[in-house]
Amino acid sequence: MGALIKACQKSGSIKNTRSECHESMGPTVLLIAVPPNATWTKTEMADFKTYLTTQIHAAKASRFYPLFGPDVPIRKITPSKESDVIPVQEDGTPIFVRYGSITRVFGTTEGGLCFAEALMSLNKAGYNIIEVDNADQVLFRDNGDGTFSALKTTFMYSPSPDVADLKNPGYTYFQISYRPEEYVKYGTIWQDDSGIVNLVGLLDAAVTDATGSTTTKLKVGVETVCGLTDLVATSLATPLATVSNFIVKLKSTGAVQTITAAAVNSGHIELTGTFTSGAIYTVALAAPSVLLTNNVPGYEGLVSVDITIP
Numbered sequence: 556m557g558a559l560i561k562a563c564q565k566s567g568s569i570k571n572t573r574s575e576c577h578e579s580m581g582p583t584v585l586l587i588a589v590p591p592n593a594t595w596t597k598t599e600m601a602d603f604k605t606y607l608t609t610q611i612h613a614a615k616a617s618r619f620y621p622l623f624g625p626d627v628p629i630r631k632i633t634p635s636k637e638s639d640v641i642p643v644q645e646d647g648t649p650i651f652v653r654y655g656s657i658t659r660v661f662g663t664t665e666g667g668l669c670f671a672e673a674l675m676s677l678n679k680a681g682y683n684i685i686e687v688d689n690a691d692q693v694l695f696r697d698n699g700d701g702t703f704s705a706l707k708t709t710f711m712y713s714p715s716p717d718v719a720d721l722k723n724p725g726y727t728y729f730q731i732s733y734r735p736e737e738y739v740k741y742g743t744i745w746q747d748d749s750g751i752v753n754l755v756g757l758l759d760a761a762v763t764d765a766t767g768s769t770t771t772k773l774k775v776g777v778e779t780v781c782g783l784t785d786l787v788a789t790s791l792a793t794p795l796a797t798v799s800n801f802i803v804k805l806k807s808t809g810a811v812q813t814i815t816a817a818a819v820n821s822g823h824i825e826l827t828g829t830f831t832s833g834a835i836y837t838v839a840l841a842a843p844s845v846l847l848t849n850n851v852p853g854y855e856g857l858v859s860v861d862i863t864i865p
Contacts, residue, residue, distance in 0.1 A: 578692065578744050579744070580688045582629075582632060582688060583661065584623065584687060584689050584752060585623055585687040586621070586623060586684055586685070587619050587620065587621050587622070587684065587687070588677055588680070589610075589619050589683050589685060589704070590618070595704070596701060597701075603745075603751060604747075604754070609847070611754065611757065611843075612843040612844045612847040613844060614844075620673075620682070621756045622661075622674065623661060623663060624753065625753055625755065629662070630662055630726070631661075631662045633659065635659075636656075636658070637658070638655050640653045640654075640655065654736065655735075656710070656733065656734060657732065657733050657734075657735055657738060658710070662717075662726040662728050663726065664724045664725065669781035674728075674729045675712075675713045677711060677713065678711070678712040680711065682708070683706055683707050683708055684706050684731055685705045686706070687747070691751070691752055692744050693745045694706065694744050696741045696742065697742075697743040699741075706737055706741070707733070708731050708733060709732045710730070710731070711729075713727070713730070714728040755853060757843055757855045758853055758854050759857045760777055760779055760780065760786065760857065760858070761777070761778055761857065761859075761860070762858065763777070763860055764860050765824075768864055768865075769864070769865070770830050770864055772826065773825070773826040773830065773838060774820075774824070774825055775801075775826065775860065775862070776823050776824070777824070777856075779854075780857065785822075786854075787819060788822065791851055792824075793819065794849055794850035795819075796817045798815070799845055800840060800845065800851065801839070801841065802838070802839045802840070803826060803828065803836055803837070803838050804837045805836060805837075806836060812830070813829075815828055834863070835861050835862065836861070836862050838860050839856055839860075840859075843855045
């Protein structure tokens with residue numbers, strides 16, 4: 556619990572100056588954008604990668620978003636620091652007013668327009684940041700009450716990209732700013748041995764019409780929205796063919812339809828049920844948390860498909 560200290564009694568707030576810990580953060584390789592109200596305890600940190608993976612697959616309001624990392628490596632970091640505000644009075648006396656913000660811009664040559672669009676969606680989102688460096692050290696906020704959270708940012712946005720020319724590649728950028736007090740006073744560094752640095756965000760996925768549906772079988776495919784990767788043609792095909800991974804509704808009423816079986820067949824997934832000739836059924840993927848439980852991590856079904864039964 557915090558306590559009020561009379562402003563003129565400075566001795567109670569001055570820290571001892573000896574240090575036994577010399578760790579500081581190295582170059583950042585992964586950022587994780589976190590909703591401002593999210594907190595965790597040492598219990599979650601006992602298996603922090605699992606906790607973070609669960610949050611990455613959570614509903615939008617509480618979802619964590621990894622940025623950069625192994626798939627989209629950071630190629631350059633441009634730091635800048637606002638000058639501290641110390642006006643000098645007419646008699647030559649300097650007076651400290653506030654520290655200047657710490658800002659860094661991270662650039663990558665990977666990810667393309669899909670990643671650039673994702674970064675721009677975080678503009679003015681008000682999210683906070685967890686950092687992971689190249690030595691698997693993790694930086695976040697110690698709230699002083701047994702809980703932890705991401706560092707509070709003062710600014711976050713994706714600057715305009717640099718397009719490629721004949722001498723240079725194109726770059727996509729992301730910028731964050733902190734108050735120095737946030738970084739120094741509340742920042743805490745933990746050593747990770749669980750592979751947090753390898754975390755990646757979700758890919759948008761779409762259910763497609765594989766054609767040939769009948770009154771007993773809905774035939775669908777699943778592919779990524781950006782790269783059009785056919786997930787049924789990957790190692791995810793078998794776990795993807797799970798009844799609870801799909802939500803089928805009668806389009807005219809929105810009534811959820813019962814699916815009794817799911818199986819991979821000839822490069823598509825067949826959903827078994829009872830369907831009416833001439834009716835239209837909407838097929839969508841279940842929530843990312845459900846897909847994760849069924850061993851299909853890393854995807855969110857943003858696009859459904861309407862199938863008309865002949």
